[in-house]
Amino acid sequence: MRITFLGHAGFAVECAGSVVVMDPWLSPRGAFDSAWMQLPRNHHLAPRVRELLETPGRERYLYVSHEHKDHFDPEFLASLRTRDFTVVIPRFQRSELQDIFARYGCKRVIACEDGREVPIKGGYIKLFVSEQGTNRDSAIMVRGDGQCFVNLNDCKLHDRLARISEEEGPIDLFTAQFSGAIWHPTCYEYTPEAYAAISLKKRESKFEAVARALEVVKPRAYLASAGPACFLDPALFALNLEKVNIFPNATTLFRFLEQRLPGAHTRFLEPMPGDVLDAASLEYVSLDGERLTEEGFESYLRDYAADMAHLFRERRRNMLRAEVDEIHGRLRVELQRKLDLLDLHERVGMPLYVQLTELPERLLRVDFKGRRVDEVAEIRETTRYTMKVSAADMVRVLDRKLTWEDFLLSFRLRLSRFPDVYEPILHGFLGVEIEDMRAFCEGVRSTESQRERTVVTVGNRRFSVQRFCPHQGADLSEGWVEEGRYLVCPRHRWQFDLEDGGRCAMNGSTLCAESVSDKPVAPVTVEEPLAL
Structure with missing residues (x-):
């Protein structure tokens, strides 16, 4: 088994007679409306991945773990001309991925339930599917050539790892997300001290989860992946250089693991995009020419940002007041439609205030208990949740160019809440699409039962x-x-x-x-x- 790291959470696993390409995120436009960019950059690998998927002579599989655009890259996938390969995806209640690939024109699509095996030459692929509330994700196992590779990526399966290890036997190589990928506390209006404290606690919590996974799985090697993206939009660039945030690098993780797991037999590997690893020997067959180091991190980012500056110049445009007014009206309708379908509305004990930054005097107040959206001139309550966003960013959601969750992950908004407690129903109200609102409520009730x-x-x-x-x-x-x-x-x-x-x-x-x-x-x- 040979494993090529494709950057972020992407891998190409080659066994005798088969190749499995996992979550190739290669688009030079990044993800989430270009808010996230690959780190290190990996766009030069697109021709190699096309060759892996388009060259006949062996079984070829494309695996997409879930819908987040740093894993599911429609722009790159559209560039594949020959599509006589098999797509393997998780079967979620939300059929978006299945619907997309049904139209894609590939050889076949296998939508897998949790635990389903897909035979390949000399081994098999197995998917582990997780779907709770607004979270939909999957992990993949590839067994072949006498080796086993488990890619957990972002999937929250930590409570199942002991059973998976017991049922599946020895796991040679393992990888799991170690860096944050959420808008809290990144987009929240905290003091610098509170922001740093929350970030540090979240970082250590994520590291502890990785350490415990390694204690359970006991792999021969852990590959650092699904790590931090970088943020090259001038409005977001400062996130890269914060002393403490939820986006640590692999070196910081490894320092933690070396102290947390003294004497562990697991090797900690940080491949660069393009590196090829032999799974049996744990030696690199080849190394990519571009290497990112801690010492050169800031200069690397600034050069990268300069190369991508055109993406963000293209996004900027001035909006007429009439356009902003129209977007404001459409947003009010959107929020009311969501609220009408939120069966659990009475559980939300605070109003939500939504402000377009171009119209600070015309707030939209979502009254959950009253089930109505009103326009008001100011915030009335101390206990409240607020969201501020520009009309130019909001219209991309209303035009269905971004999902609500993709928009939240773009980090192009500011949030606050008082008291500072997590409100899961309100969180779901913001992140869930209109057509998924009833399923979200049913999922909450099912969990509670x-x-x-x-x-x-x-x-x-x-x-x-x-x-x-x-x-x-x-x-x-x-x-x-x-x-x-x-x-x-x-x-x-x-x-x-x-x-x-x-x-x-x-x-x-x-x-x-x-x-x-x-x-x-x-x-x-x-x-x-x-x-x-």
């Missing part, structure tokens, strides 16, 4: 708790305890205070934790982590 309980042992104390996380249903029996009292969800690292009835301070949800006496139960012992 899971009432199975288990027992967590901490030292000489035992607590009965709900087994499944109320957020998105992760199995908390695979979690861990921090500071002797906080049960941590393995999927999103939410902390539930066992000393406070299992309450999560992030948003007040609870596991209904109760102290229990020694009576016959099936306990789940959760170990304390090593000191961070």
Whole structure:
């Protein structure tokens, strides 16, 4: 087995008689309306990937893990002329990927349920599918030539890794996301001190999740991938140079892992786009000529930004007041349509204020309990959520050039909330498409209906708790305890205070934790982590 790193979360896995190309993100326009760009740049690999997918003589597979545009690159895929390969995708409730590839014109499309195997010459591909709330993702395993490669990418399967390892046997090479990919706290109006503290906590939480995955999987090598993109839009460029944020590099991760996992037999590898690794020997067959180092990071970025400056000049244009007024009206209609379909609206205890930056005196106030959207001149409440966005960026969502989630991931907005707690229904209201709103509400209810309980042992104390996380249903029996009292969800690292009835301070949800006496139960012992 040979593995070529394609940059970001992309790989080409070559076995005897087969090649599997995973999540090739190669477009020179980046993703999320060019807000995210590949780091290091990898556009020069597009001809090589085309050759892998277009050259006959062996079985060829294209795997796309999910819809996020740093994994699913329509522009690059449209450039493939010969499409006599097989597309392997996860089967989600939302049929967007299936619909797109049904029109794509490839040899065949295999939409896989969770755990489905796809035979290839000398081995097989297996997909692990996860879909909770607004999150849809998948991971892939390729077994061939006596080697096994698992690419978790962004997929939150940490609570299932023990079972996967037990069922599938030894995993030689493993990769999983280690860097943040969300708009909190990036787009929120915090003080610099609060921003740094939140970022550091999130970073360490993500690193701890990787460390625990490696403890479970015990691979021969971990490949750093799905790491940070870079932000070359002049309005976003400063994010690259922040001392502390949720976008650490692989070197920072490796320093953490070396302290967190002393004596581990796993090798930590940071390939550059174009590097080819032999899976058996863990030696590089070839190395790409362009290398990114910590020392040359800022100059590399500035040169990269200069080369891509035309993308952002093309985005700029002045809008007439009449255009802005029209966009304001369309946005109000859009928000009302979303609200009409949000069956869980009464759970949102604060209004949402949406402001087009060109019209600061004409706010849109979303009243969830009253189920109406009104225009107001100012913010009335202290308890509220706010979003500020330019009309030029908002119209791309209204014109369906971006999904709501793609827009949020563009980071071209400012958000604030008071109190500073996560409100999952409001979060879903913003990120979910209109046609998916009812399914989102049904998913929340389905997660909440899971009432199975288990027992967590901490030292000489035992607590009965709900087994499944109320957020998105992760199995908390695979979690861990921090500071002797906080049960941590393995999927999103939410902390539930066992000393406070299992309450999560992030948003007040609870596991209904109760102290229990020694009576016959099936306990789940959760170990304390090593000191961070």
